[in-house]
Amino acid sequence: MNKLITILEVGNILSYLANIITICNFICGVLSIYSCVSNNTFAAMVFICLGMIFDLFDGRVARRFNTVSEIGKELDSFSDLVTFCIAPSILAYSVVLHELAHAGLICTLIFSICGLLRLARFNAEQSNLSVFIGLPAPCAALCLLVLISVHSPFIVAVGMCILSLLMVSKLEIPNFKKQNSEKVEINGWK
Template identity: 50%
Template structure:
């Protein structure tokens, strides 16, 4: 377990950034929330890279990473978007916020079960969706942001292939047709 300690600590830093981002939104410190989510993204990139370099990839690490990603990229940005613009839409804004978070949870569950070894992502990765959500909430009107948020949720659960930057060599044909 000692060689797994560093990737685990990086994953926990990702999780802590997500929790702190939610707290910052509650305290009306939007810029700090965005910084926390951005730092979570850095920790998310580093934990996987470190685990691969240390040959410390494990089922525990994969599950911990996804649980952390749910908070940092599924819940925190949704709450942030709600606070910035979706709240202006009343109950519709609440529903869209929940819809986005459900999309993130479904995307991460599918990733863990069937596609973590594929050379491409199936569906928009949750960290990328979080970046898109923050950008739309920051720059768009409430209704355009709502539309964008729904589109991001759909893209996460879609079967569209997105580039994967890990250097994993796997025979994709054995996964062909897996949804």
């Protein structure tokens, strides 16, 4: 009887594991924003990158343990919005775009709004496609982190606008996660 209870407890924990990983992504986004407010640029960048690692694994864990759910999909999008759209745009503003005053603020808002639109479109229309339509938000965030390191307000503003347009574009980008899922399983992992 005790073994059965233990097996059920482990199974119950596994059903929440993907969502816990997704929430860790969200926490990284919030901590990145907090780091921006505290003028700790390096920590803000690290938290965004750490969020990317959690984002890589939440879906894989959900598929591996057959715990894919609608709530998990929504949690993932909300977490991605914070970690890959809002946090990087606030970071860009706090590091360099504040020098452009209102224009910098507008670039910050455009990036966040385009990320929001991209994530909503993905959930509504594209989650089952084998390609991404538009630049994925984590990729846009990574590109923005590289741009921020240039420390040029003009380059960051222009790059941010280009990344924003790419997120809402109709550009087809290969989805390597979906292509790899068709490969043969090795030791139970795809």
